Amino acid sequence: MSQEVTFESLNLSEPTLHALEAMGFTAPTPIQARTIPLVADGYDIIAKAPTGTGKTCAFGIPLIECLNPDMKDLQAIVLCPTRELCEQITTDLRALIRFNPAIRIASVYGGANMQRQVEALKKHPHIVVATPGRLLDHMSRGNIWLGNLYTAVLDEADEMLKMGFIKDVRRILNATPGDTQVVMFSATLSREVMDVAWEYQHDAIEVQVAAEGDNRPHINQYIIPSSGSQRMEDMLDIIREEDYRRVMVFANMKCTVKQLTERLQKRHGSVDCLHGDMPQSLRNKVMAKFRENKLEILVATDVAARGIDVEDVEAVFNYDIPDENEYYLHRIGRTGRAKRTGSAYTFMTDSDKFRLRDILKYTRSDATTMIFDENRHLIPAADAKKDEKEE
Ligand code: ADP
Ligand code: MG
Numbered sequence: 001m002s003q004e005v006t007f008e009s010l011n012l013s014e015p016t017l018h019a020l021e022a023m024g025f026t027a028p029t030p031i032q033a034r035t036i037p038l039v040a041d042g043y044d045i046i047a048k049a050p051t052g053t054g055k056t057c058a059f060g061i062p063l064i065e066c067l068n069p070d071m072k073d074l075q076a077i078v079l080c081p082t083r084e085l086c087e088q089i090t091t092d093l094r095a096l097i098r099f100n101p102a103i104r105i106a107s108v109y110g111g112a113n114m115q116r117q118v119e120a121l122k123k124h125p126h127i128v129v130a131t132p133g134r135l136l137d138h139m140s141r142g143n144i145w146l147g148n149l150y151t152a153v154l155d156e157a158d159e160m161l162k163m164g165f166i167k168d169v170r171r172i173l174n175a176t177p178g179d180t181q182v183v184m185f186s187a188t189l190s191r192e193v194m195d196v197a198w199e200y201q202h203d204a205i206e207v208q209v210a211a212e213g214d215n216r217p218h219i220n221q222y223i224i225p226s227s228g229s230q231r232m233e234d235m236l237d238i239i240r241e242e243d244y245r246r247v248m249v250f251a252n253m254k255c256t257v258k259q260l261t262e263r264l265q266k267r268h269g270s271v272d273c274l275h276g277d278m279p280q281s282l283r284n285k286v287m288a289k290f291r292e293n294k295l296e297i298l299v300a301t302d303v304a305a306r307g308i309d310v311e312d313v314e315a316v317f318n319y320d321i322p323d324e325n326e327y328y329l330h331r332i333g334r335t336g337r338a339k340r341t342g343s344a345y346t347f348m349t350d351s352d353k354f355r356l357r358d359i360l361k362y363t364r365s366d367a368t369t370m371i372f373d374e375n376r377h378l379i380p381a382a383d384a385k386k387d388e389k390e391e
Pocket of ligand 1: 024028032050
């Protein structure tokens, strides 16, 4: 059914249709087809759809369509967990209002120049995209007022309702009018999310697009038994063999990211990193370089695992296995986006075996264990075993 839904059939305005055309989008994705009408009709929703299936526009389009540009009030906020994602969502929303110059969007996030954000807020934006800490900061200084808000969006909702953010998010939502529409999107949702959601939403509609058929990200997943510094050698061999020009490498700890980046830089020309200890200006520079195809390997902590959409990331490497199950999906979901195909490689030490099995089971992922043959080509471990038996 959703195959036949067109942007026109969703009753979108001319400027938005025009913008979508300019963005090269020919038809709504399934999550967009299902949620655009609901959000536009004012329903509270909890939406779950796989990575890379267009959730930003699924909330962005109805937000923009329902705005009243003639009013000066702040009408919608979008909360997200990282500064990079905040920038990206803002860019995506700006693309949608390209032919709608009356709409104003501002983005506020930590680590960036406060005064510039104050100036932007003084211009009465209709939509503010924000990380929670900085938004609260502006609220407490009286730079922003949520008293006339219509809609609050939580992107990466499960992350926003976890320990690290929940207190801030509660304070923000508590400052909005009681009848504010609360809209939540993520690729993963937990029981805890539903519990908190229940407090802030009224008769919320759950929308789920299953990771099946066309909606399943095309990510070939591999497990490589390897440990210690051998992992870097293996990774470089795979990158060389497959001629990858754009990969992301994830590690759990900042210190691992830093060390690995330094070691990689000595072996491969184009490597840089992203982690929470870096000044924001540098983080922005690295992200820009990666987006502009001027960086082949980006090594990052999970700060880059959620939501980041860089076209044509060919492969993701899990240098170590993620601390939390759902992070596996978010990390590998940086590739295989918008119907493209990607690959994900996870290094597994002996002691990771059971943890990784758990992660794969929990995330319903299918991964093939691969080993290197004598010519340093990757082959399925199962084939190697078969050969051994035949010999
Ligand atoms: P998600 O939030 O679900 O992970 P994004 O919103 O980041 O996904 O979108 C993933 C990619 O798909 C982006 O590059 C976006 O431009 C593209 N995209 C979104 N909607 C459409 C569409 N209707 N048609 C084609 N591409 C789309
Ligand atoms: Mg997203």
